[in-house]
Amino acid sequence: MKKELIELRVNGRKHELAIEPSELLLDVLRQELDFTGSKRGCDDSSCGACTVLVDGVPTLSCTMLAMSCASDEQDGPDITTVEGIADHGALAAIQKAYGDWGGAQCGFCTPGFMVTVKALLDRNPEPSEEEIRHALSGNLCRCTGYTQMYQAIKAAIEAEQANR
């Protein structure tokens, strides 16, 4: 398939690249731009390991064409991967908390969770336990049983509030 030149806006920077129109956003992020934080854990959009934010909305990058995020006359959507979550070169509160509270074991699903939790806390800074569970339900983890993630999220919320 013939390649086309497109521009993607990822983690606040513009990237110009030549891709086949059939390429998935996940593959372009991982293989062309070397943002390998987003993972492929399944083939049927069931695991959530590839979650990125597209204009702030958690989106499975394994089922989205990279072309659909390209800029045309107007800028394309803002894509945020896990690499764009760190806070000025240091861990963001949620990243720190996931480390401290054991929210990440093998870490393969963690980038997806980081992005999902960021989106949750951006739109709802004080979610209830029910809301947290609901928000996380699209991301699968095989290590933690999720319990320590809830502790981490609570700790991150407290840390954010203490900083404010």
Add this chain to the structure above:
Amino acid sequence: MSEFSVIGKRVALVDSAGKTTGQGKYTDDLSVPGMLTGKILHSPYPHARIKKIDTSKAEAVDGVVCVVTGPDAPNKYGILPVGHDETALAVEKVRYVGDNVACVVAESESIAERALELIEVEYEQLPAWFDPEDSMKAEKDWIHPQRPNNIEKDYHHVFGDPGKGFAEADVVMEHRYIAGEVTHAAMEPHCTLASFEIDSQTGQPGRLTVWSSTQVPYYLQHKLSIVLELPMQQIRVIKPLVGGGFGGKSEVIPLEIIAAVAARKAKAPVKITYTREEVFWAHRGRPRTIIDMKIGAKKDGHLTAVAAKVIQDGGAYCSYGVVTILYSGALLGALYDIPNIKYDGYRVLTNKPACGAMRGHGTVNVRFAFESQLDEIAAKLDIDPAEIRRINLLKPPCITVNNLRVQSYGLPECIDKVISRSGWHERRSKLPPARGMGMACSHYVSGAANSIIRSDMPHSTVNIKIDRDGGVVVYTGASDIGQGSDTMVAQIVAEVLGIGLGRIRVIAADTDLTPIDIGSYSSRVTFMNGNASLRAGQDVRKKIAAAAAVKMNCAPEDVMMRDDRVWKRGTAEPATNGAHAEQMLEKIDAPRGSVREVSGRVEGQTLRGSLQQKRKDEGPKDSMSFEEAVVSAIDFTGALTGTGSYAPPKDARGGAFKGAGVGPSPAYSYSAQVAEVTVDEETGEVKVHKVWAAHDCGRALNPVSVEGQVIGSVWMGLGQAMQEEMVWKDGLLMNPGMLEYKSPSATESPEVECIIVESVDPEGPFGAKEASEGSLAATIPAIANAIYDAVGVRLREAPFTPERVLAAIKAKHSEKKALDITRGDDPVTPTTFREHGGSLWFKGKGPQRHADDPSRRA
């Protein structure tokens, strides 16, 4: 001040920042220049002879570099020396739907996929075996000709006098239990990258480097050597971050060998990554197990004898099968005091993907049967379920009837704690209708006392290097697969040397750099690699202390080391150290690279500047910094290195009978659990409200990790108890995806409360034992027992799906005496069920198969 300065503290995993930022690299995140992609062609038939493979059309596709087939690497291998029955790609026969037939190496994944469709394979179908009990009766068309009747291995063990034991019993119970087949489904699909480098002397391809998602890099090196006929010293295996294993990466998986063979043929680096469906075919999970369990007990609750006949549906290759079937029998012992044991185990081959080792290896399904039946005996004798377990406790230190040595034994405390935390006595009798609580216990080895390949070699060795900058580099062969072994090693060395974690860098699981460690399986790493780390730390500490003793004019045993300070015993411990250590602990949460640079630079400047000046003409002093002590030791002995290794003691290695090698361990972990459930009697749906799990891990080196491992084990047990099951139809897996396999999500996962019990093992590193597997087995029977407590029905087949629960409830209401769902006694509707896997497909009336469905027979 607490006894320890580093261990026992809640610390973040040393590699956690790499995981939360996405900077950490897993195998599939790696690439090397000129790298090609490999894609594997899988068998559409469960059992067939390959008559012809024509790859010419595939090879002609633009962008295809080569196609690899069985004859390119026909040497057999397997994880067990007795089970070398696999080849990289099928040589003569395919043995399951998904077996590996050929591999296309191409410039891109899409080209490789297109080429796969152009490979022409001519098969001659053979009769296939799907049910282990049928398979055992096979007279011909055996899956492996060297395994008559498709029996991979059978064992018949008798300990004590079971006949006498049953004769003495006041009550004897006998039932059949069945546990469905489950798989690890680690989040990271397997991936391997293989690359040869050209030898400078010969100008020909020489050394091979393999990056792979493996729990056992040294076994991979060994098996690659067998298949490629390359000396082990020419093979370097590197384990990057691994996205979960649970046993699914604890042996050599076909793609690891195929990638290397493909790289050799393609003369270029090759990466192969499994799709999720391929992960299910690679499998090596927990076999469907049929357990005929018989327990005898006195009126007072004392057990007199246990007899178990276990049949495991092992799939098409041996894998770990011989070990699995032995574990099922061996770990009938070492939990309770059982005077007489009879065990008959059959590991049977069937035309399905190979089963292997999965978390709680071999013990889980038998424990489900045992703990369920113990509950039935307790009910019959009108003894509280907790009490009957207390009555049958071991009295350690002791040797069990089947030659297992038990030393530390935290089970009594686990039972006490779980009872008080769950409110067992207060709440259980007052629960609303259809709500119940159940209890069960389990245990697991802290590593096998005998390695797979029998030798006197230590099971773990660890090296330490310390240079003038005061940085400590630990070289360990332990494979961190997310359980936190790198952190465990760092904590132990830091504790021994009296330094902060920020000073330590762990280099792990690289066969060129790190000393041999047999791998991350059977929960051996904390106990064995931890002990090796402890000894390596002590080795290097001795050298530092000797030099510091000269400086401080005291005996080496009077040199104290803690919180990055070194001082003379009896003098005041230098102040501000505690604060310094706290800072170090805080710093380790930041990304690893920057921390080391920060601390190294600051301390390095101190060294080069005022410190060296001060050293010149100083007299004896009472204290010094860790750097000063290190520099004085290097001045004294040259390069500062230490090494330590661990081999299990002889008296922990078990008996002399055939099969005695599996089961013995230097130490056992213990778990007691209570589950609380509600059963919807209309729909059969079971809701688990909460599980309380008390786990004896000896000592919690890092409580965050211990809790994570215990909760994760319980959660995985919940999955097996409630919803996870591989469903087969004529050898075709019906649910090869995370969604269809029903891996529980956040909304389906109840709260799990972990209670840590520390029995301080006499031989564990600082008393530590395993924490990652022992808790899984108790969860399934705890839930079964809770369902019984709630609605009075006994579930003898896992998982406890609404269909099975409802069938049991209906059977109870129609006052049928027994219900055996797999035997077709379900009074509700179907009369005959399929005997294998998802037993709810009944014969002849399963879903209509598509015309192209490969399992459809003419």
